[in-house]
Amino acid sequence: MKIKAVETLRVEEFPNLLWVRLETDQGLIGLGETYFGPQAVEAQIHEFIAPRLLGSDPLRVEAHAPRLVGYVGKGGSGVEMRAASAVDIALWDLWGQATGQSICQLLGGPSRDAIRVYNTCAGTHYVRNTAAVKTDDFGLAAAGGDTYEDLQAFLERPTELAQSLLDMGITAMKIWPFDFAAEASGGQH
Numbered sequence: 001m002k003i004k005a006v007e008t009l010r011v012e013e014f015p016n017l018l019w020v021r022l023e024t025d026q027g028l029i030g031l032g033e034t035y036f037g038p039q040a041v042e043a044q045i046h047e048f049i050a051p052r053l054l055g056s057d058p059l060r061v062e063a064h065a066p067r068l069v070g071y072v073g074k075g076g077s078g079v080e081m082r083a084a085s086a087v088d089i090a091l092w093d094l095w096g097q098a099t100g101q102s103i104c105q106l107l108g109g110p111s112r113d114a115i116r117v118y119n120t121c122a123g124t125h126y127v128r129n130t131a132a133v134k135t136d137d138f139g140l141a142a143a144g145g146d147t148y149e150d151l152q153a154f155l156e157r158p159t160e161l162a163q164s165l166l167d168m169g170i171t172a173m174k175i176w177p178f179d180f181a182a183e184a185s186g187g188q189h
Contacts, residue, residue, distance in 0.1 A: 001024050001025060001026045001028070001057060001058060001059065001098065002024060002025045002055050002056065002057060002058075003022055003023070003024055003025075003053045003054055003055065003056055003057075003058050004023055004024060004025045004054070004055075005021075005022070005023040005054075006020070006021075006022055006023075006045065006046070006049070006050040006053055006054065006087075007020070007021040007022075007023070008020055008021070008038075008041075008042045008045055008046065009021060010038055010042075015038070016035055016036050016037075016038060017033065017034075017035055017038065018033065018034050018035075018038035018041050018042060018086065019031060019032070019033045019086075020032040020033070020034075020045060020086040020087055020089075020090045021090070022053070022058060022087070022090040022091065022094060024058060024094060026098075028094055028097050028098060029094075030058065030089075030090035030091060030092075030093035030094035030097070031089070031090055031093055032085070032086035032087055032088065032089030032090030032091075032093065033086055033089065034082040034083070034085055034086040035082075036082065037079060037082070040079040041079050041082045041083045041086065043079075044079050044080060044082075044083035045083045045086070045087065048070070048080075048083075049068055049083060049084070049087055052064075052067045052068070053087070058091050058094040058095065058098075059094070059095050059098060061088070061091045061092060061095060064087075064088075064091060065084075065088065068080075068083070068084035068087055068088065069081065069084045092106065092107075116171065116172060117169075117170055117171075117172075118170065118171075118172035118173055118174055119150060119165050119170050119172070119173045119174070120150075120173075120174050121150040121151055121153070121154040121161070121173050121174060121175050122150065122151050154173070154175045158175075161173070
């Protein structure tokens with residue numbers, strides 16, 4: 001099996017998200033995704049990663065890993081790492097499909113029987129804002145009262161949001177009440 005196409009996909013409704021689609025000569029399609037700065041990640045994938053993957057065996061995931069970033073840009077969470085991560089997910093997806101196994105099983109099986117679910121409280125419009133999100137409205141102006149806008153709910157109606165999550169069996173939520181202070185101090189306090 002060989003990789004015959006590397007494609008990136010963006011949806012206008014979610015401009016910060018990028019999906020990677022790897023297609024093999026046997027018709028399998030692996031999907032990966034990443035968040036933030038999709039234009040730069042897309043360029044990294046098409047200009048740097050795709051030429052290294054085309055014609056190669058997608059099941060050699062570990063052999064591909066160091067070739068996805070090169071020797072520059074190995075650290076942090078920059079464009080190179082976000083591109084490599086999205087492609088890595090797609091490669092594992094292909095391997096799982098080719099062998100009829102879940103990615104979890106390929107990575108050694110589950111380490112626990114259950115995992116606690118939490119709500120990030122980012123809402124449906126948080127990932128749509130391509131500008132730097134500021135605490136003056138967290139990009140909520142575009143939400144227009146969306147029913148599932150959990151970021152706005154945590155800011156304005158936290159008790160109501162917490163109860164609705166508990167009613168759904170979700171017992172934890174991730175919030176960021178101190179971003180206002182961090183933004184005001186430039187991240188120094």
